[in-house]
Amino acid sequence: MNYSPFVPIGPDDHDRLAPYFKNQSHPLCVYSLPSLLVWSSKIYQPYGAVVDGEALIVGVEFSPFYESHRHLILPVSPHRTFTPEELARMAVDLGFSRYWFIPGAYIDGFGRDRVDDLFTVSEQTHLTDYVYRASDLADLKGRKYVKKRNLVNQFKRSHVMRGRAEDAPITADTVPECLDFLEKWCEERDCDASPEEDLACEKQAVVNTLTHLAVLDMNGLLMRVDGEVSAFGIASGLTPEMGVLHFEKAFSGIKGLYQYFDRLCARRLFNGYRYINKESDMDLERLARAKASYHPVRMVPAYGLTLR
Numbered sequence: 359m360n361y362s363p364f365v366p367i368g369p370d371d372h373d374r375l376a377p378y379f380k381n382q383s384h385p386l387c388v389y390s391l392p393s394l395l396v397w398s399s400k401i402y403q404p405y406g407a408v409v410d411g412e413a414l415i416v417g418v419e420f421s422p423f424y425e426s427h428r429h430l431i432l433p434v435s436p437h438r439t440f441t442p443e444e445l446a447r448m449a450v451d452l453g454f455s456r457y458w459f460i461p462g463a464y465i466d467g468f469g470r471d472r473v474d475d476l477f478t479v480s481e482q483t484h485l486t487d488y489v490y491r492a493s494d495l496a497d498l499k500g501r502k503y504v505k506k507r508n509l510v511n512q513f514k515r516s517h518v519m520r521g522r523a524e525d526a527p528i529t530a531d532t533v534p535e536c537l538d539f540l541e542k543w544c545e546e547r548d549c550d551a552s553p554e555e556d557l558a559c560e561k562q563a564v565v566n567t568l569t570h571l572a573v574l575d576m577n578g579l580l581m582r583v584d585g586e587v588s589a590f591g592i593a594s595g596l597t598p599e600m601g602v603l604h605f606e607k608a609f610s611g612i613k614g615l616y617q618y619f620d621r622l623c624a625r626r627l628f629n630g631y632r633y634i635n636k637e638s639d640m641d642l643e644r645l646a647r648a649k650a651s652y653h654p655v656r657m658v659p660a661y662g663l664t665l666r
Contacts, residue, residue: 359409359410359444359448359451360409360410360411361407361408361409361415361451361452362408363407364405364406364407364417364452365405365406365407366403366404366405367394367395367404367405367406367416368395368396368398368404368566368570369396369566369570369573369574370570370573371395371406372391372392372573372574372575373573375391375395375406375414376391376575377436378408378413378414378434378435378436379436380436381436381597381598382434382436382596382597383597384432384434384461384463384596384597385461385463385487385596385597385600385635385658386459386485386487386635386658387596387604387637387638388431388458388459388660389431389434389459389596390594390595390596390602390604391575391594392567392574392575392594392604393563393594393602393604394416395566395574396563396566396567396570396574397559397563397566398562398563398566399558399559399562399563400421401420401421401424401559402418402419402420402421402424402427402559403418403419404416404417404418405417405419407452409433409435409440409448410438412437412438413433413434413435413437413438413440414433414434414435415430415431415433415434415448415452416430416431416434417429417430417431417452417454418430428454428455428456429454429456429457429458429662430448430449430452430454430456430457430458431457431458431459432445432457432460432461432464433445433448439467441468442468442473442475442476442477443476445457445477446476446477446665449665450665455665456662456663456664457662457663458482458485458660458662459482459485459660460661460662460663461658461660461661462658462659462661465479465661473663475666476663476665476666477663477664477665477666478663478664478666479661479663480661480662480664481659481660481662482659482660482661483641483659484638484639484640484641485638485660486638486639486657486658486660487635487636487637487638487657487658487660488635488636488637488638488649488650488652488654488657488658489600489633489634489635489636489654489655489656489657489658490633490634490636490653490654490655491632491634491655492601492624492628492631492633492634494652494653494655495620495621495623495624495634495652496621496624496625496628498510498621502653503653506617506651506652509613509614509617509618510614510617510621511614512613512614513612513613513614513615513617513618514614514618516613516614517583517612517614517615518618522583523581523582523583523618524581524582525579525581525582525619525622525626526579526580526582527577527578527579527580528568528571528577528578528579528580528590528592530571530572532580532587533568533569533571535580535587536568536578536580536590537565537568537569538587539580539586539587539588539589539590540561540564540565540568540607542609543608543609544557544561546609546610556640556642560605563605564592564605564607567592567604567605568592571592574594575594575595576592576593576594576604577592577594577627578591578592578593578627579591579622579623579627581615581619581622583609583612583615588608588612588615589606589607589608589609589615589616589619590606590607591603591605591606591607591619591620591623591627592604592605593623593628595631599631599632599633600631600632600633600634600635601627601628601631601633601635602634602635602637603623603627603628603635603636604637606619606620606623606636633655635658636652636654638660
């Protein structure tokens with residue numbers, strides 16, 4: 359196999375790399391190009407190389423303390439699927455020993471025995487994605503959503519109908535407001551307590567997204583309450599029928615705000631998509647409960663492959 363130089367990639371590379379993601383079919387959120395490009399920090403940095411002129415292979419380099427986390431993900435190409443044998447060769451060529459975020463469909467497609475011959479397979483439970491019907495989140499119909507609807511209606515009566523809440527797309531002009539809100543939201547949750555923790559890394563990814571929104575194929579929605587940004591959501595496409603809600607933040611002290619805004623995101627940011635991927639819970643119990651309360655129709659497990 360022939361490789362271009364394995365170099366750092368970031369938001370400014372979006373347009374150059376987007377052709378490799380045409381009709382991308384993997385249902386795990388990491389295979390959204392914008393997501394790959396914005397998740398970088400002092401702890402880790404994504405790298406990319408073009409393989410045989412027709413596929414993009416992405417790896418993540420970590421700081422020395424986390425070097426054992428170094429990994430590749432599946433190559434992405436509109437024309438080609440790489441066999442387990444090719445994955446093993448690619449890992450050796452690029453100096454990696456493991457892959458993360460392997461969809462179960464890839465393993466099933468080639469057969470577990472064939473994959474096992476080359477790799478040790480392990481389920482990455484903390485990276486399992488939650489997938490919902492877009493219509494379920496947009497309509498909140500049925501008994502299972504009655505508590506959500508009650509909270510939506512309470513916020514509607516107390517804020518929307520009284521002119522205290524308004525929504526708008528996120529634009530370059532409103533990015534500073536969103537960044538101010540993010541700082542306040544993170545103060546509530548002590549995001550900056552440790553730069554290695556998931557919330558601190560996510561905060562940096564959000565900052566990268568907002569400051570490069572003009573070059574990324576992402577849509578954002580904000581909500582002001584009493585004139586102040588109090589919630590925002592940012593989404594992108596993943597597969598032809600699935601979009602990803604990458605970031606969704608709302609002040610917890612305003613009753614019904616999150617539920618109202620979540621329904622609004624489903625209605626405004628996912629036109630044409632049948633499913634919404636809300637990513638993983640990062641093994642955070644509070645987040646896991648919140649995601650489960652919206653009744654996902656599918657959980658998408660991720661697997662790790664380590665060279666034998």
